[in-house]
Amino acid sequence: MTRNQRLVALAALILLALVPAVVTDTYTRHIFIVAFIYGTVAVNWDLSLGLAGLFNFGHLAFFGIGVYTAAILTTALDISPWLAIPAGGVTAAIAALVIALPVAKLQGIYVVLVTFAFGQLCMQVVLSQGDLTGGAEGLVRLPYLSIGDYAFIRDFRFAYYYVALGLLTVSVISLLLLAHSPFGKSLRAVRDNPDYAAARGISVARQRVLVLVASAVFTGIAGGFYAIYLRVASPEVFGFSVATLILSMVLIGGAGSILGPVFAALALTFATEAMAGTRGLEEARFIIVAAAMITVLRIAPSGAINIFSRFLTSGRKT
Amino acid sequence: MDGVLIPTLVSGLLLGSLYALMASGLSLIWTTLGVFNFAHGALMTVGAYFAWTVSEQLGLGLFTGFVAGIGAAVIAGVLIELLLVRPFYGNRSMMLITVMTTLAASTILERGISIIWGPRLKQLPRVVEGQVEIFGAPVSAHEALIIVLAPVVLLALWWYTGRTRSGRSLRAVGQNASSAALIGIDVPRTFSLAFGLSAALAGLTGVLLGSIRFVTPGLGTDPLVNAMIVVIFGGLGSMGATAGAAYVIGMMEALLILWLGLYWTPAVLFMALILVLVFRPNGLFGRAA
Amino acid sequence: MSRLLDVQGVRAGYATVPVLHGIDLHVGDGEAIGLFGPNGHGKTTLLHTISGLLTPTSGTILFDGQDITGAKPSAIVAAGLVQAQQGNTLFGDMGVEETLELAAFSPRARDGWQTRLEEVHSLFPRLAERRRQRAKTLSGGERQMLSIGCSMMCNPRLLILDEPTLGLSPRLKAELRDAISEIARRGVPLIVVEQDVEFLLALAGRLYLVEQGEVASEIDRDNAPDHQEIMDMYFGKQAH
Ligand SMILES: Nc1ncnc2c1ncn2[C@@H]1O[C@H](COP(=O)(O)OP(=O)(O)O)[C@@H](O)[C@H]1O
Ligand SMILES: [Mg+2]
Numbered sequence: 001m002t003r004n005q006r007l008v009a010l011a012a013l014i015l016l017a018l019v020p021a022v023v024t025d026t027y028t029r030h031i032f033i034v035a036f037i038y039g040t041v042a043v044n045w046d047l048s049l050g051l052a053g054l055f056n057f058g059h060l061a062f063f064g065i066g067v068y069t070a071a072i073l074t075t076a077l078d079i080s081p082w083l084a085i086p087a088g089g090v091t092a093a094i095a096a097l098v099i100a101l102p103v104a105k106l107q108g109i110y111v112v113l114v115t116f117a118f119g120q121l122c123m124q125v126v127l128s129q130g131d132l133t134g135g136a137e138g139l140v141r142l143p144y145l146s147i148g149d150y151a152f153i154r155d156f157r158f159a160y161y162y163v164a165l166g167l168l169t170v171s172v173i174s175l176l177l178l179a180h181s182p183f184g185k186s187l188r189a190v191r192d193n194p195d196y197a198a199a200r201g202i203s204v205a206r207q208r209v210l211v212l213v214a215s216a217v218f219t220g221i222a223g224g225f226y227a228i229y230l231r232v233a234s235p236e237v238f239g240f241s242v243a244t245l246i247l248s249m250v251l252i253g254g255a256g257s258i259l260g261p262v263f264a265a266l267a268l269t270f271a272t273e274a275m276a277g278t279r280g281l282e283e284a285r286f287i288i289v290a291a292a293m294i295t296v297l298r299i300a301p302s303g304a305i306n307i308f309s310r311f312l313t314s315g316r317k318t
Numbered sequence: 319m320d321g322v323l324i325p326t327l328v329s330g331l332l333l334g335s336l337y338a339l340m341a342s343g344l345s346l347i348w349t350t351l352g353v354f355n356f357a358h359g360a361l362m363t364v365g366a367y368f369a370w371t372v373s374e375q376l377g378l379g380l381f382t383g384f385v386a387g388i389g390a391a392v393i394a395g396v397l398i399e400l401l402l403v404r405p406f407y408g409n410r411s412m413m414l415i416t417v418m419t420t421l422a423a424s425t426i427l428e429r430g431i432s433i434i435w436g437p438r439l440k441q442l443p444r445v446v447e448g449q450v451e452i453f454g455a456p457v458s459a460h461e462a463l464i465i466v467l468a469p470v471v472l473l474a475l476w477w478y479t480g481r482t483r484s485g486r487s488l489r490a491v492g493q494n495a496s497s498a499a500l501i502g503i504d505v506p507r508t509f510s511l512a513f514g515l516s517a518a519l520a521g522l523t524g525v526l527l528g529s530i531r532f533v534t535p536g537l538g539t540d541p542l543v544n545a546m547i548v549v550i551f552g553g554l555g556s557m558g559a560t561a562g563a564a565y566v567i568g569m570m571e572a573l574l575i576l577w578l579g580l581y582w583t584p585a586v587l588f589m590a591l592i593l594v595l596v597f598r599p600n601g602l603f604g605r606a607a
Numbered sequence: 608m609s610r611l612l613d614v615q616g617v618r619a620g621y622a623t624v625p626v627l628h629g630i631d632l633h634v635g636d637g638e639a640i641g642l643f644g645p646n647g648h649g650k651t652t653l654l655h656t657i658s659g660l661l662t663p664t665s666g667t668i669l670f671d672g673q674d675i676t677g678a679k680p681s682a683i684v685a686a687g688l689v690q691a692q693q694g695n696t697l698f699g700d701m702g703v704e705e706t707l708e709l710a711a712f713s714p715r716a717r718d719g720w721q722t723r724l725e726e727v728h729s730l731f732p733r734l735a736e737r738r739r740q741r742a743k744t745l746s747g748g749e750r751q752m753l754s755i756g757c758s759m760m761c762n763p764r765l766l767i768l769d770e771p772t773l774g775l776s777p778r779l780k781a782e783l784r785d786a787i788s789e790i791a792r793r794g795v796p797l798i799v800v801e802q803d804v805e806f807l808l809a810l811a812g813r814l815y816l817v818e819q820g821e822v823a824s825e826i827d828r829d830n831a832p833d834h835q836e837i838m839d840m841y842f843g844k845q846a847h
Pocket of ligand 1: 621624626645646647648649650651652653
């Protein structure tokens with residue numbers, strides 16, 4: 001990361017940390033919180049799809065697994081949400097490991113199909129295990145986060161805001177560290193030139209397993225937090241629409257750029273939430289997001305991909 | 319056991335027929351363009367809704383409805399090709415980009431349908447009423463029609479791609495686009511043809527499905543994942559292998575439902591798929607690319 | 608002699624690499640011409656541009672008086688300008704006969720396709736023997752025959768052959784050259800790319816030397832160079 005990027009990122013973080021001082025209404029803070037969660041999911045998807053060039057289309061399954069882990073642990077087993085949220089990261093990582101084993105050996109469209117099918121399968125399992133998951137209705141009235149007597153929902157969600165921002169920040173920093181580690185460099189090298197892997201004796205299969213598991217951890221935690229924060233778990237998280245929304249964050253932000261999707265997540269969450277609040281646009285917002293994603297792909301085909309990252313990573317060594 | 323086995327096999331045959339129709343549409347586009355159309359399920363839904371509107375709302379009869387439904391699916395399919403696939407021909411990441419654009423198209427169609435037609439469940443009337451017996455198992459005549467129609471459609475498709483000028487041109491373009499152009503085949507037009515034909519198959523599947531299941535915005539996208547499992551099994555290469563895989567999966571699914579119940583069947587099917595892929599990364603009948 | 612093909616000041620290339628820097632050449636009606644020159648200097652690029660697989664950045668291509676610059680490849684074939692690509696593998700999973708039948712695709716090729724199929728079989732008897740075999744199971748020489756045969760099925764008014772004997776054994780080379788001479792004798796105008804200038808001179812009235820994306824010189828039988836001069840053209844005089 002260049003100095004400039006670091007400054008941009010730091011400035012953004014400070015600004016976001018100061019937001020609650022200015023923004024005091026529950027609704028706006030709520031949108032920020034959701035944006036931080038989506039941002040976490042988007043940057044982690046960017047790790048596998050953008051940075052490692054792994055055609056993973058089942059990323060939202062990791063999120064959904066986090067959501068249902070937290071929801072089931074807190075409702076069926078009465079476990080504290082403080083434990084249930086990180087547990088979402090653990091189960092998501094285990095699921096990633098399971099799916100990574102076959103995916104590691106596959107090529108091209110088969111990676112797309114298997115990861116996508118995996119996401120749909122998770123939805124079917126959730127729908128069919130109604131006793132545990134609530135089926136199509138989902139689970140409601142999950143316990144909320146609190147310390148002692150202080151419920152995080154109070155003071156216009158002041159505490160939730162910082163938990164969400166903290167989650168995003170930690171996730172982004174881990175990803176940046178990973179991206180600039182030797183491992184991250186070898187990921188990019190293999191993505192841009194598959195022959196390089198063979199020449200250097202890099203195991204692409206091992207890389208893929210590690211990347212999928214790494215990308216699942218914070219995604220699962222974000223899922224757990226999402227469930228606890230909203231106090232519901234609904235099978236919709238596995239659907240096409242949410243996937244399209246998050247994917248458009250990755251693409252509009254610029255796949256491979258890590259910081260880009262964060263900004264895109266903020267912008268798109270505000271845009272879609274504004275539309276959700278506008279009569280007549282509740283359903284149409286997903287159409288608008290999908291159309292925006294297509295537009296971005298048409299403007300910058302090979303890499304939508306790169307508009308933002310070129311701008312941000314102009315000093316990148318290769 | 320005998321009393322359940324035959325009906326189970328018949329329902330497996332029905333599932334297999336549906337998957338075969340869906341998967342052959344997917345494989346047609348894949349072999350011609352190297353594009354996997356994630357909006358295929360949504361095109362089925364488009365077909366079913368238009369058929370419902372024309373036949374039930376406007377009262378123009380089921381046959382007119384079917385024609386309208388298939389026609390609407392074809393128009394939507396060709397539009398997808400023109401707007402969301404064609405701009406990316408020749409792009410190095412065309413496969414990946416079109417996964418995303420067709421995924422987006424699916425979202426647009428599904429949500430658009432739910433805006434236009436609302437959430438209320440609809441159903442298309444059956445093409446034929448009454449019951450017939452297959453190996454002593456009673457089946458609705460409509461379902462029997464699907465079981466008979468699917469192989470007929472597949473054979474017609476096989477004949478078309480193997481024997482006719484335009485059908486052969488689809489295969490030629492899929493195997494070597496520049497050589498096809500140099501013997502006078504209009505490659506972009508052939509791409510549209512492939513999409514249109516595949517969409518017609520989707521529309522047909524949608525209208526047939528619309529009278530055995532409720533017509534909802536998710537009508538086509540729900541079975542899409544199983545059709546995907548079929549094409550992975552079949553290896554996406556030849557249409558014959560894909561059709562074979564469709565019947566294998568349909569039968570397996572019916573038997574698994576009988577033995578394990580509805581709940582665990584998807585998971586077991588998926589596990590079977592993973593196992594196949596671990597040992598044969600290009601699908602059960604697929605050849606290395 | 609009227610000009611069947613007239614290439615005027617054509618520039619073309621790939622994404623960021625310009626390859627052709629203003630090519631002028633022409634083919635008269637009933638004439639055969641040859642192209643030669645070192646590898647990688649733009650012959651194939653020129654032929655792809657003529658056939659519409661590439662769009663020129665400037666210049667004009669006239670075929671039989673019609674402007675075909677930037678036309679679709681299928682329209683160019685429909686007009687009768689046909690090309691057998693260099694190193695063409697055609698359609699691997701299709702049978703030989705099926706491929707030849709399909710090649711009679713454009714309207715001008717449909718009438719009398721059976722007669723033309725017989726002509727192709729008489730030109731390349733091996734294709735008749737291998738009717739049912741799939742293209743990818745053919746040997747290199749047979750693939751070339753199929754490729755040329757396909758072009759013949761298009762009922763060409765001008766046939767372009769890009770290095771038709773590349774990588775073949777001397778015996779097969781001779782066999783294919785006989786067939787190409789036979790095609791010329793049947794009155795089909797030709798553009799042939801070959802490395803063997805002597806063969807080209809025997810076949811064609813005029814030859815163009817393509818070098819660094821330009822026509823470096825034009826030769827005909829009357830000012831035909833001897834062997835040493837040809838070597839000089841390829842490698843430059845100073846190399847000696
Ligand atoms: N698809 C392509 N993309 C980029 N450059 C190409 C492509 N094909 C050929 N070239 C380049 O164009 C130049 C001319 O190549 P070509 O026309 O094939 O030459 P020739 O047929 O005379 O051997 C070469 O430098 C070659 O590297
Ligand atoms: Mg060449």
